[in-house]
Amino acid sequence: MANLELLQTLHGHKGIVWNVAWHPLGTIFASCGEDKTIKLWSKEGQEWTIKTVLVDGHQRTIREVAWSPCGNFLASASFDATTAIWDKKSGQFECNATLEGHENEVKSVAWSPSGQLLATCGRDKSVWVWEVAGEDEYECESVLNAHNQDVKKVAWHPSLDILASASYDNTVKMYKEDPVDNDWTCIATLCSHESTVWSLAFDKTGERLVTCSDDRTVKIWKEYKPDNQEGVIITDKESVWKCVCTLSGYHTRCVYDVAWCHQTGLIATACGDDIIRIFKESEDSDPNAPTFELICTKLNSHSQDVNCVAWNPIGNQELLSSSDDGEIRIWKFSD
């Protein structure tokens, strides 16, 4: 019987905890929230404890944090319209660069797999791509105005420089660089959700994407490349993404976050009904019409909205969650 066992409840933030992010090694994680602080946690014996608190980096709520793939940099996106880059070259974590340009609230930040690019997005409806241009130097590579509403989330393909963004305009868009003028262009628009798309995550191959929405559904999308065997028609030489599975009837409120474990293939969702759910792909699943089963429902996983879920990247089935209730919880999944 699949189960999500609570390992520890972590207190420390005042007010909403918006986001938690694992360090690539899975031994540290960062959290952020309404209290404008970032906290770094690691294990002391069996207990996760706060090791460092980063303050004074932002004037307003910190909405998301992201570790660079090398693990040396931490980026934080804030409602103060800036994105801060922290590192500990000096021995302790400091903010050594600030990315300015968004007109107002920055909602999400993500590092590309190479660590050479960063993407941010926000309420100004734009998605920005930044390039690491030297020590503590970041240059704007592109400002993408493809969405016509607030952009909630950005996520990179696990191995290629392909970016995906989710928006209040109910769509997901994908982008890549055009080598002719080094600018980025929108290469795909994924339409199917009927309300705000809150979050998205690629699977380990990058050929599938999971999205979650205000419309209470979770959708799985599959990439059909220009030479696909299924006969899906391609225009403009770019892959087409099709919604191949919709998980509806499970969530009773908005689904705020979704995490697709690259080790186990399990999908976890964070929902406004205070429940964490785990979905697993069926063994006889058809790649063009996959089926996913709800294998675990953790009722009252938090006392308020669950904002974020994150699988430990080393694949030990540890799951982090954060909530409006001010708590972070760490869970262990077992089949």
Next chain:
Amino acid sequence: MASRFSGALQLTDLDDFITPSQECIKPVTIEKKKTKTGAKIKIGEDGYFDISSGQEQKLQKVEITLADCLACSGCITSAESVLVTRQSQEELLKVFSERKYTDNKGVTKSVSLVVISLSPQPTLSLAARYKLTPEDATKKLAGYFKSLGADLVLDMTVAEDLSLLEVQQEFLERYHNHQNDPTAKHLPMLASSCPGWVCYAEKTHGNFILPYISSTKSPQQIMGSLVKQYLSKSKEVNPSEIYHVTFMPCYDKKLEASREDFYSEILSCHDVDCVITAIELEQMLNNSGKSLSEVASSELDWPWSESDGHPAIRRHLGSGSGGYADHVFSYAAEQLFGESNAPLVYRNLRNPDFREVTLEKDGKEVLKFAIANGFRNIQNLVQKLKRGKSPYHYVEVMACPSGCLNGGAQVRPSTGESSRELVTQLEGLYSQLPLAAAGGGGLVRRLYADWLDGRDSDKARAMLHTRYHAVEKSDIALNIKW
């Protein structure tokens, strides 16, 4: 409908459809009648009705003018709809047929002279669209506007010349002032002809960046002054009875024309009354089922007394955005360092839309100029300035990638054609245009002498320069969306 404003303006909530009513600070004035304890208002399908007096009285809708929107830090949601009503093809056709117009203040005026000023970039856009030579396209455009009822169709070379001359002069002044006081914000001087960039700077970076922006008016607005202040006299027409239309490559130019700074209280009119873009002209032709190639040709007008000049769409050396960087560079090299014919070899930076050129003297870089096109490069430039890492003396800044030839309201590429291919084609057409006389011709000299009281005069400053205004930000909690 996708916004037609440049990327820079789209970002500054220019047509933010999410939060108009909440963020709009336009005070709603309701005429209060005495002795009433409170009004009863009924919402009908076709408006709001005051029913407190026993009978239904339709309430006036609040009208937000573009000027209101520009003065506000909130949305300019209404900008697009206001522009659509004030500066649209429909409005233009109406003015042609009725020979009267209603200005921004709501005053209706009769029109005795309709003047059209053509800029090079949209003319080339239509030449490419209808596969005409630039010269033929110009004549067809002149013929088309005249068939609609235009009295004069002019090229803007003279305004472009004046703008370049003033920019060159302003640069020298700033350079000298910078030598005397390097901490005051004289350099880098930043180009001012792109209204998308200027509006973005005013709304987002305010007093930090505005001192760097050249005070010289754009060719559109210099042409505006020339038509309303000077041509009106020689034509003996009341300036407010001239309806002045400019033909432009971008939608943002409409915002520029509507600025309060370009409204004359004395003449009670704007310098430019309506801006029509390439894409709108294509639409007008489509609506009347015509191709530009079928339109009867007509010559451009030459309303000036000079006999040595003749009208034509011309190019200036340098970029297709007007050649600002090249002109200022060459002039400064000569005036400051005695280098005539200094070579202009641009070096691309991270992308082809950010390039720089330097002048070396005795192994030392003495001038460093750049061209920064597109919003991403505006960002990198602004961040460099903020961190005190800008090495530049002058930067030609345009909000659209590739500059004005790729303006946001140029005709879209045809199917199968990439926008890069189209821009390359337009750049080719631009390079074939006849070159404007260096330093302007006899007309420019006489305008300085007769109209502007000489160079550096108060009149020249009033007619050829403008000011910018930081827009204070207000953040309203209502609008925060998680």
